[in-house]
Amino acid sequence: MSDLSTLSLPASEAPAVISAPRWHEKALQSSLLRKSLLLLILALVWQGYAVWLDNPLLFPTFSDTLIALKDGIVSGALPKRTAFTLQTLLTGYGIGIALAGLVTAIAVGSRLGNDLLELLTSMFNPLPAIALLPLSLIWFGLGKGSLIFVLVHSVLWPVALNTHGGFRAVSPTLRMVGRNYGLSGLQLVARILIPAAFPSILSGLKIGWAFAWRTLIAAELVFGVSSGSGGLGWYIYENKNQLEIPSVFAGLLTVILIGLAVENLVFRNIEARTIRRWGMHV
Amino acid sequence: MSTPLLDVRSVTLRYRTDNGLVTATSRVSFHVNRGDRYILLGPSGCGKSTLLKAVGGYLQAEEGQLLLGGQPIRKPGPDRMMVFQEFDQLLPWKTVKENVIFALTASGTLNAREAQDRALHYIDKVKLSRFANSYPHTLSGGMKQRVAIARGMAMEPAILLMDEPFAALDALTRRTMQDELLQLWEDTHFTVLFVTHSIPEAIKLGTRILLLSPHPGRVRAEYTSTGQDVVDARGELFSNRIHRELFAQAAPGEEAVHV
Numbered sequence: 136m137s138d139l140s141t142l143s144l145p146a147s148e149a150p151a152v153i154s155a156p157r158w159h160e161k162a163l164q165s166s167l168l169r170k171s172l173l174l175l176i177l178a179l180v181w182q183g184y185a186v187w188l189d190n191p192l193l194f195p196t197f198s199d200t201l202i203a204l205k206d207g208i209v210s211g212a213l214p215k216r217t218a219f220t221l222q223t224l225l226t227g228y229g230i231g232i233a234l235a236g237l238v239t240a241i242a243v244g245s246r247l248g249n250d251l252l253e254l255l256t257s258m259f260n261p262l263p264a265i266a267l268l269p270l271s272l273i274w275f276g277l278g279k280g281s282l283i284f285v286l287v288h289s290v291l292w293p294v295a296l297n298t299h300g301g302f303r304a305v306s307p308t309l310r311m312v313g314r315n316y317g318l319s320g321l322q323l324v325a326r327i328l329i330p331a332a333f334p335s336i337l338s339g340l341k342i343g344w345a346f347a348w349r350t351l352i353a354a355e356l357v358f359g360v361s362s363g364s365g366g367l368g369w370y371i372y373e374n375k376n377q378l379e380i381p382s383v384f385a386g387l388l389t390v391i392l393i394g395l396a397v398e399n400l401v402f403r404n405i406e407a408r409t410i411r412r413w414g415m416h417v
Numbered sequence: 418m419s420t421p422l423l424d425v426r427s428v429t430l431r432y433r434t435d436n437g438l439v440t441a442t443s444r445v446s447f448h449v450n451r452g453d454r455y456i457l458l459g460p461s462g463c464g465k466s467t468l469l470k471a472v473g474g475y476l477q478a479e480e481g482q483l484l485l486g487g488q489p490i491r492k493p494g495p496d497r498m499m500v501f502q503e504f505d506q507l508l509p510w511k512t513v514k515e516n517v518i519f520a521l522t523a524s525g526t527l528n529a530r531e532a533q534d535r536a537l538h539y540i541d542k543v544k545l546s547r548f549a550n551s552y553p554h555t556l557s558g559g560m561k562q563r564v565a566i567a568r569g570m571a572m573e574p575a576i577l578l579m580d581e582p583f584a585a586l587d588a589l590t591r592r593t594m595q596d597e598l599l600q601l602w603e604d605t606h607f608t609v610l611f612v613t614h615s616i617p618e619a620i621k622l623g624t625r626i627l628l629l630s631p632h633p634g635r636v637r638a639e640y641t642s643t644g645q646d647v648v649d650a651r652g653e654l655f656s657n658r659i660h661r662e663l664f665a666q667a668a669p670g671e672e673a674v675h676v
Binding site: 308 | 473475494503506508509510519523525552554555
C-alpha cells in the first residue's frame with residue numbers, strides 16, 4: 136500500500152519521459168522541413184523579382200548569386216577570407232570569455248569587485264563595441280589588433296553580466312549542498328556554481344557570439360589588413376568597389392550561413408545536451 | 418553513559434537580517450546519542466532550523482559550544498550530511514546515481530568505483546533503482562526527497578541532519594516517507610537529528626523530542642517517544658501535552674500545525 140501510493144505516480148510518468156526525446160526530434164525535423172520550404176519560396180520570389188527587374192548591377196538574381204558563391208569558393212578567395220574572419224573572431228571571443236571569467240571571479244570574491252562589475256557593465260553594455268573602432272585604430276593601428284580589441288569589448292560585458300547574474304541566482308540550498316561535501320573556494324565555483332549557473336552562462340555566450348559576429352563584420356568593412364587580404368567584411372567591401380554585385384551578395388549569404396550554422400548547430404546542440412537534458416531550460 | 422555523539426552546550430545563535438540582529442536561539446542545550454532519532458520540535462521562529470544549520474557548521478554560535486564526538490564544529494563537512502526541505506537540493510545536471518556518487522567522490526569519502534557500488538546500494542534501499550539514470554527534473558517531489566535521503570545515508574555520516582524534509586510533500590506521500598524512514602532506520606540504526614513543526618510527525622519519528630519555544634528559541638521540555646500517541650498516567654494524550662506545553666504562555670494567534 137505504502138509503495139503503491141508513491142510508485143503509482145512516477146510509473147505513470149515514466150512512459151512520457153522515455154518517449155519525450157523522440158517526440159522532440161520529430162518536431163524539430165518537421166519544423167526544419169517547414170522552414171526549408173519557406174526558404175525555397177523566398178529564393179523563388181527573389182529570382183522572380185530580379186529577373187523581372189533585370190538590373191544585375193543593383194539586384195542580381197538568386198542564380199547569379201549562387202554562381203558567384205561557387206566561383207568564390209572554387210577560386211579559394213571566399214574560404215580564405217572566411218577563415219581569416221573566423222580566426223579573428225575565435226581569438227577575440229576566447230580572450231573576451233577569459234576576461235569575463237576573470238572579472239566575474241573578482242566580482243564574486245568581494246563586494247567592491249561586485250560594485251565595480253555592475254558599474255562597468257552598466258557603462259559598457261549599452262555602448263556598441265563598433266563605436267570604439269576609431270579609437271582602437273589609433274591605439275592598435277590598421278590590423279588584427281584593432282579588430283580583436285573591439286571584439287573583446289563586444290563579448291566581455293554581456294558574458295560577464297550573464298555569468299555574474301547566474302552565479303547570484305544559484306539557490307542557497309545548492310551552495311549549502313556543495314559546502315556540505317567539504318567544497319569551498321574554486322572547487323565550489325567549478326563543481327557547483329558554474330554548472331548551476333550554466334543556463335545563464337550559455338545565454339551570455341550566445342549573446343556574446345551574436346554581438347561579436349555583427350561587430351566583426353562591421354569592423355572589417357572599414358579596412359583590410361596590410362597584406363592586402365582581409366576578412367569577409369572586406370571581401371564584401373572590395374567587391375562593391377569593383378561593382379561585382381553578385382559577389383557582394385555571395386559574401387552576405389556567407390555571413391548569414393555562418394551565423395545560422397553557429398546558432399542552430401553549435402549552440403542548439405550544446406543546449407540539447409546540457410540544459411534541456413537537465414530540465415534547467417528557462 | 419559514554420560521551421554523547423552530539424553535545425550542544427548553552428548555544429545562543431544570532432543572525433543578521435535587514436531589520437537588524439535576530440536572536441534565533443538562546444542558551445539551548447541538548448545532547449544526541451548514537452542511534453537516536455532526535456527531533457527538534459517547535460513553531461516557526463523557534464530557531465530549530467537555525468540550530469540545525471549551526472550543527473551543520475553553516476553558522477557559528479555567539480555563545481556556547483557545539484561538539485561532535487568531543488570536537489568543536491567549525492565548518493560544514495561530510496560527517497554531518499544535510500537533507501533539506503527544498504526539492505532543488507539535488508544537482509539538476511547529474512542523474513540520480515551521479516548525484517549520490519558525486520557526494521561520495523567530491524567529499525573524498527570513496528574512490529569512483531567504490532562510490533558506484535555504494536550509491537547503487539542506497540538507491541536500491543530507497544526503492545529508486547529503476548530511476549538511477551533519470552535526471553532529477555523527471556522525478557516527483559517525494560522521489561527527489563528519497564534521492565536526497567539516499568545521498569545522505571550513502572555518505573554514512575556520523576549524524577544525518579534533516580530539515581523538515583517532508584514538509585513540502587502532500588499528506589499521503591509524507592506518511593509513506595515517514596514509514597520508509599523508520600524502515601531504513603531499522604536496518605542500520607543511523608543517528609538522525611530531525612527538524613519539524615508537526616507534532617504528529619515528531620511523535621511518530623522520534624525516539625527523543627526537544628520542545629522549543631519561539632522568539633527566541635528556548636528549550637521548553639524534552640520527552641522520549643514510543644512512536645505512538647499514547648495517553649499518560651494523568652489521562653492526557655501525548656500530542657495534547659506537547660501542544661499545551663508549547664503554547665502555555667504563547668501569544669494568541671500562534672498555533673502549532675496539526676498535520
